[in-house]
Each structure stands twice: as structure tokens, then as C-alpha cells.
Amino acid sequence: MEEENGVAIIAYNNSQLNYLQFAAIASAYAKLHMKNNKVALITDTGTEDWMNISMPKEDIEVLFDYVVSHEIHHDPNPRRHFDSPWTEFTTQFSNKNKDGIFELSPFEKTLLIDSDYLICNNFYDRVFQTELPLGMHRDAIYLEGQSPYLNEIDLNEAGIHHWWSTAVYFDKSEESKIFFGIWEHVKENWDYYALLYQFPPGLFRTDFCVSIAIHILNGFTNEHHVYDFDGVPLINMDQKDDLIRVKDFTDMTFLSHNRSEPWKNIMVRKQKENMHIMNKRAMARQADKMYENLVTALKEKQ
Amino acid sequence: MDERLEKALEFANYRITLSNQKRNVRTRMQVLQTVHHNNGTFIADAETIGFVAALLNFGKTSAILIDTKDNPIEIDNLEAFRDILFEAYAEASFEYKTQMEKIQRARNIKKLMDW
Numbered sequence: 001m002e003e004e005n006g007v008a009i010i011a012y013n014n015s016q017l018n019y020l021q022f023a024a025i026a027s028a029y030a031k032l033h034m035k036n037n038k039v040a041l042i043t044d045t046g047t048e049d050w051m052n053i054s055m056p057k058e059d060i061e062v063l064f065d066y067v068v069s070h071e072i073h074h075d076p077n078p079r080r081h082f083d084s085p086w087t088e089f090t091t092q093f094s095n096k097n098k099d100g101i102f103e104l105s106p107f108e109k110t111l112l113i114d115s116d117y118l119i120c121n122n123f124y125d126r127v128f129q130t131e132l133p134l135g136m137h138r139d140a141i142y143l144e145g146q147s148p149y150l151n152e153i154d155l156n157e158a159g160i161h162h163w164w165s166t167a168v169y170f171d172k173s174e175e176s177k178i179f180f181g182i183w184e185h186v187k188e189n190w191d192y193y194a195l196l197y198q199f200p201p202g203l204f205r206t207d208f209c210v211s212i213a214i215h216i217l218n219g220f221t222n223e224h225h226v227y228d229f230d231g232v233p234l235i236n237m238d239q240k241d242d243l244i245r246v247k248d249f250t251d252m253t254f255l256s257h258n259r260s261e262p263w264k265n266i267m268v269r270k271q272k273e274n275m276h277i278m279n280k281r282a283m284a285r286q287a288d289k290m291y292e293n294l295v296t297a298l299k300e301k302q
Numbered sequence: 303m304d305e306r307l308e309k310a311l312e313f314a315n316y317r318i319t320l321s322n323q324k325r326n327v328r329t330r331m332q333v334l335q336t337v338h339h340n341n342g343t344f345i346a347d348a349e350t351i352g353f354v355a356a357l358l359n360f361g362k363t364s365a366i367l368i369d370t371k372d373n374p375i376e377i378d379n380l381e382a383f384r385d386i387l388f389e390a391y392a393e394a395s396f397e398y399k400t401q402m403e404k405i406q407r408a409r410n411i412k413k414l415m416d417w
Contacts, residue, residue, distance in 0.1 A: 126338050144322045145329075230336050230343050230370070245417075253415055256322075266318050269415050271401075273330060 005109040005128050006038030006065065007119075008101055012074060012094040013047045017280050020047050021287050022115035024055070027063045028294035029118045032249065032301070036111070036128045040066035042104050044074075062298045066106045072097060077204050082239035083281035085262035098165065098206045099187060102172075102180035112168040116277045120250040123232070123274060127169050130227075133176045135169035136210060138228035140236050140276075143256040143268040148236070155208060156198040160215045161222050164234050165206040166276050169227070175217075179226075182213040236276045243282040246290055249297070319411050327401040334394035337386055342367070342375030346390035354384045 007030045011023035020043070027039040041064045043051070048069040051060060060067070079093035101112050111124050127135050138161065140148045147153065152162050170176040186193050186209045193212055194201035214226050237243065237254055240262065245253040250272045258264040277283045335346045344350055344367070357365050357380055364378045377383045408414040 121333075123333060126336075130338060130341055132341070144318075145325050232333055232336070247416075251416075253417075266315060266322065267411055267415055268319070268322050268326075270326060271330075273326070 004038060004107055005036040006040060006107040006111075007034070007036070008040045008042055008105045008107070008110050008112045009115050010042045010095075010098060010101070010112070011047060011115050012044050012072075013050055014092040014094065016089065016091040018284065018287070019115050020051055020054075021291060022280070022283060024059070024063050025283075025287060025290050025294060026113060026115050026117060026119070028291075028298055029120065029249065030111075030113070031063075031298055032294070033119050034122055035125045036109070038065040038107065039063065040068055040104075040106050040110075042068045042101065044072045045069055058299075059295050062295065062302065068104050068106065070104075075204075079203055081280060083279055084242060085240045085257055087281075089281075093203070095206050096187060096204060099180050099183040099209070101168075102170065102177060109171045110169070112170070114166045114276070116280060116283060117166050118275045118277060120270075120274055121272045123229075124167070124169070127227070127229070132169070132227045133171050133173040134179055135167075135227040135229055136214070137164040137167060137232070137234040139231065140164055140234040142236050142238055143241055143254050143270070144266060146259070151199070152207075155211060159198055160211060162207060163211045163214050163226075163228075165210045166234055167229075167274075168210070169229075179213055179217055182216050183209045186212045234276055235270070235273055237278055237282075239279045241279060241282070243277060243279065243286055246286055249290075249294065316411050316414075319414055320405065320408075323405050323414055324402070327398060327405065330401070331394045331398040334397060335390055337390045339383060339386060340375050340377065342369035342373055343371060344369055344375075344387070346387040346394065351384065351387050351391060354380055354387060358384060 007027070009023045009026050011019040013019050023041055027041070030039055031037045048067065074092065074094040075096055077093045077096065078090050080088055080090050082088050098112075101110070105112070109128050111127075113119070140152060142148070150157070154160065155162055170179070187204070190204060191201050197208070197212060199208060215222070218225055238257065240257045242255040243252060244255055247253075252270050252275060254268045254270065255265040256268045258266070337344045337346050363380055364376070365380060366374050366376050369375050405414065
């Protein structure tokens with residue numbers, strides 16, 4: 001049987017953010033722009049119930065090839081989000097079982113993406129053609145090419161390099177299994193690793209888990225034997241930026257705030273670039289229209 | 303606000319936006335120029351294409367090339383590899399030219415954003 005490759009997206013709804021809708025949008029983007037475009041939704045039973053109530057069956061069929069649903073207890077992990085520099089809100093951030101994707105993914109080769117990561121080109125198809133066991137972004141830039149914040153470059157001032165878990169490519173090899181095993185181990189001993197690697201333990205972050213796992217996998221050095229997607233950086237939209245227009249799916253216009261003078265904004269247009277939409281409320285404002293247009297486009301494509 | 307100052311600020315915003323858009327297009331071109339071959343990563347730029355062409359000119363049909371991660375990669379069919387590099391270069395440079403022309407024609411932010 002031919003091996004099946006695809007994209008996995010984890011979505012657990014909470015009282016404030018409809019991650020399921022984000023996952024549906026992210027799935028449609030992957031399906032429209034990638035060849036390896038089977039999509040598996042990893043979710044919990046509550047979110048699945050909501051999906052069956054809120055989404056037409058034909059939409060679910062066109063958006064998700066697999067729905068892997070499981071009972072899970074989400075430990076409290078409150079996260080402060082921004083929507084522009086002037087508005088903030090706190091909500092549950094359910095990310096603690098991301099390491100379980102190694103077992104949950106139905107694919108031989110998987111690209112795990114966050115539900116707020118929109119794939120606008122076929123860049124990630126390349127890695128599926130290789131024998132590489134693992135891939136992650138080592139670097140990121142923001143909309144105007146700005147460097148990430150300091151704790152997104154290194155875990156602390158004298159610490160190890162920060163890697164991004166927004167897009168994680170892996171196969172079912174022994175090396176990948178070891179990587180996810182270390183990730184799980186870091187999760188289970190979070191306070192110890194926070195002390196050892198000197199970062200605040202308050203918020204559980206999977207970026208930190210993968211950074212530590214890679215550091216350990218690299219023999220406790222900052223070398224990068226793990227594939228870093230050719231050094232291509234992840235493109236982040238800051239939580240304090242806004243998404244103001246989405247045209248033809250891959251043409252997005254943002255308002256990029258100035259970090260030192262946050263009342264100033266510059267318009268930035270991104271075309272055919274994979275985008276990490278970190279301002280969830282900004283995405284939510286566009287989500288209904290995006291969802292409708294994307295589902296229509298997918299149905300026409302079929 | 304003084305009209306001159308307002309215009310100056312507007313122009314400053316236009317310059318920043320223009321420079322951001324140019325950088326975006328350059329970044330996109332770099333991504334399109336990346337080529338994977340035999341588990342190696344190469345950039346389809348003038349240097350790589352020129353080197354492969356030089357090897358072919360010397361009658362070589364295969365060679366070991368050092369990729370962007372400093373790994374030695376065996377290329378068993380240099381001619382096919384040259385064609386792959388050409389294709390990536392052509393696609394990337396076409397996209398670059400098309401996008402840059404659009405940007406250069408836009409004389410204000412509205413046009414830059416196609417608003």
C-alpha cells in the first residue's frame with residue numbers, strides 16, 4: 001500500500017476562541033496550496049460534538065480526511081493574548097498533548113501545523129520528498145522583517161536557541177520517536193526544566209519543549225542537526241498587529257504596529273507567503289468570510 | 303497639522319511600506335530559488351548554475367557538490383541537475399520581476415496595497 005502523507009491540525013475549543021473554525025480555515029489553505037494535502041483534525045470529544053452541530057456534514061467531509069477525537073482533560077494553562085497594543089484578554093491555552101501527535105497522526109509523514117498557521121504556497125511539499133526525520137523552523141521574523149522578541153531568539157539571555165513548534169514535520173522513524181519522547185519528558189518535568197534552562201514556568205509553551213528536545217537531541221549543543229526548513233524563517237504576525245484584508249486567499253494586508261511607538265502602524269501586504277496569524281481575534285474577525293470562501297473554493301476544486 | 307509635515311509623514315510611510323514590500327519580494331524569491339536534490343539543499347543562483355555549467359563544459363557528467371549546509375552531495379546526472387536549477391531560477395526570477403514591476407509602478411500606499 002502506498003504510504004499516506006498529510007497535514008495534522010490540533011484544535012481544542014475554549015470559551016473564547018473557536019479553534020475548530022481556525023483549523024477548518026488552516027485545513028482549506030493546506031488543501032488548496034499543497035500536494036500532500038490530506039488533513040487530519042486532532043480534537044477532543046467536546047469540540048467534535050460542537051463540530052457536528054455547527055458545521056454542515058459536507059463541509060466536514062471536504063475539510064477533514066480524518067477526525068481523530070479523544071477524551072482529554074485539559075490542565076489549566078491561562079494565556080494572555082493581545083488584540084492590538086490596547087486590548088488584551090486571557091484564555092485557556094490547551095497545548096499540553098501536542099507531543100502525542102506522534103501516536104495520533106494517521107500519516108507516515110506528517111506536517112503538524114498550528115490552527116493559526118495559513119499555508120499559502122507549496123514550500124512544505126519539498127520536505128515530504130526527503131528522508132529527513134524531523135523539521136522545524138529555527139528562526140522567525142515579523143511582518144516588516146523585524147527580529148523576534150528576545151525570549152523567542154534564546155530561552156534566556158545566556159540560554160539555548162529557541163525553535164518554533166508552529167510547523168513540525170516528522171516521519172515515523174526511531175529518531176522522531178525519540179524526539180517526541182523527550183518532548184513528553186520535558187512536559188512531565190516542566191518545573192525542573194524551567195529551572196535548568198532558566199525560563200519562567202508560568203505558561204506551558206511547546207516552543208520551549210521542542211527547543212529543549214532539540215538541544216538534548218543535538219548532544220546538548222546549539223548545533224542544528226534537526227532540519228530547519230533550509231533556514232527559511234517562520235513569518236509571524238504579532239498579536240498586536242491586525243489583519244485587515246484577505247483577498248484571493250493568499251493576498252493578505254496587515255497593520256503592523258511599531259514596537260517602540262505602538263500607536264503607529266504601517267500597512268504590510270503579504271502574498272503567497274505562509275503566515276502565522278498570532279492575533280487570534282484578528283483572525284476571528286475575518287474567519288466567517290474566509291471560511292465561506294474557502295469551503296466554496298474547495299468544493300469547486302473537487 | 304502643518305500641510306508640509308502631513309505630506310512628509312505620508313511620504314515617510316510610503317517609503318517604509320515600499321521598502322517592506324521590496325524585502326518581502328526578495329525573501330519570496332530566495333525561497334523559490336531553493337532546490338532539494340539527493341537530500342542536499344542548493345540555491346539556484348548564478349554561482350551554482352555557473353559552476354554546474356562549467357563542470358559540464360569540462361565533460362563531467364557527475365560530481366560531488368557541497369550544498370548550503372556544507373554537506374557533500376553526489377550528483378550523478380549533472381545535466382538533469384542543471385535543468386532543475388534553471389527551472390527554479392527561471393520561476394523565481396520571473397516572479398521577482400513581475401512583483402518588482404508592480405511595486406515600482408505603485409506611487410502611493412493605496413496602489414502598493416492594491417486597495
